[in-house]
Amino acid sequence: MLTAAFTRTQSSRSVAWRAGQRSIATRGATKPSKAKPKPKPQSQQQSQSQPQSQSQSQPQSQSQSQPRPQVGHKRDELQQIPETEKPFTGYFDAVRDIIRMPVTTADPNIPSKRVTAEYCSAHFKQTPRNVSMLTRDFISDSLYNPAYGYFSKQALIFSPKRAYDFGSFRDSADFLGTVGRQYEEMECELDDVRNIPRQLWHTPTELLKPWYGRSVARHIVRQHKADCAARHSDDPLVIYEMGGGNGTLMADILGYVRDEEPAIYARVKYNLIEISAKLARKQLGRQFEGVRIVNKSILEWNERVDEPCFFVAMEVIDNFAHDVVRYDYETGEPVQAFVRVYDDGELEELYEPVADPLIKDYLSARAALPGAAYRSPALPPALYRRLRQQLPLAPNLTRREFIPTQAFQLCRVLRDWFPRHRLVLSDFYQLPDTVPDAVDAPVVQTRFDGNMVPCETYLVQPGWFDIFFPTNFELLKRVYDATCRRDAAGADDRRQSRVCTQREFAQDNAELERTRTRSGENPMLEFYENNKFLLS
């Protein structure tokens, strides 16, 4: 359900401030960069009309031998419209002069090498050509490649210089106005300095500091005390935070423990696991003793932590790459997608039978979940599929489903390396402007000429676009419980996790009087209403 905060707009801005948006887009000061982002188009429809007899053992192309349509077109429409007269629809209207159909010179006969994101990080300083990779590798590489990935060159986290005095604002709109102005100033500064339009993320940790971090600290301390009482122990409080950004959450959690629980603070151990070297250096600069910073991806973690600990992850898993599967209409069997990068940089999505071990394991784990069987919304009931098969030009594959293979990997890391952890994870469960006609689809967007430009495909030039996903929390909870919350004999243990909304979490843990505006509106409750928590 969309809420007032979710759809709130600022009249002076061309683009709405939305809790689901990572960046407040502003008009004005930026000039078009010389290095323009070029979204690459992708057909939503083409593979659906492939002959049903096509062998599943051969890779299936999304756009073999067909003209590559512009985003937003259906294939049938395109066939009837001469190339020059195609109407342009969709989000790109605003920037149609710069985003055009590329004229491909790709030679599909040049063989492509199968690579992974790790391989690209180690071997390529520029986006590779004549390669193919699984969708999650393509997305991971686009976001995280140290040479050209989006994080290494584009994204920064907005942090107001001082914490806001919420009582001084008339209402939430007044607060938003101030934040928006500061945000715009910072964007302009960055653009002036770098001459490329960089994107600024805003997170609840930063906008609602220190009160957001303190609410997380309160939850952790309460749970820690209850656990110590139940164990009749006096264990120190141990926290692992992944993706610490500017280090603000760490500072606010430790600040709370220092001020409110000095006895616990005396023995607290705080660890940050951060993939970005730049952000890890920033975290080092925060003045807290005893904090350990590990500069690596959590997905490469290999150090066993046997003591009870809290594992904190705020706004990190939305960038965890997903894979794409589609289902054979006739058999219901999934096929996995991979991305082919041609010699001219053109991108194409192709399909093959599921062979990747991680995709296989995720699909098996999901199929074996205890309780009600999970049914993919991408896969219509068998009777419907049979009837549809009788129609002319019936598709042979269902629509796409993005499956959270890296979030599943995180569950395994927690199971294997943090066996006695409690989880505090928060992220988006709903986002506007996701890639259409797909299940659990991401938002793909970039900042151009002061505006956020969302795309209708993830097949975009690597490094220029943020790609982030809403999390299906109810499904993640089931997968997490099945992976991490079993005892040695495989039975469910009693410490099952729970999901709650940002509002519910704040009502339980936040010092709400500190974030109330004069009208009574409270950003801690009303903003980020599209966020949920997974707590164990």
Ligand SMILES: C[S@@+](CC[C@H](N)C(=O)[O-])C[C@H]1O[C@@H](n2cnc3c(N)ncnc32)[C@H](O)[C@@H]1O
């Ligand atoms: C959107 S920022 C959120 C920062 C902070 N948690 C906050 O709420 O302000 C995402 C953070 O996660 C980090 N990150 C992303 N993927 C990661 C991974 N696989 N392992 C560790 N850190 C990661 C990013 O570098 C960044 O610091």
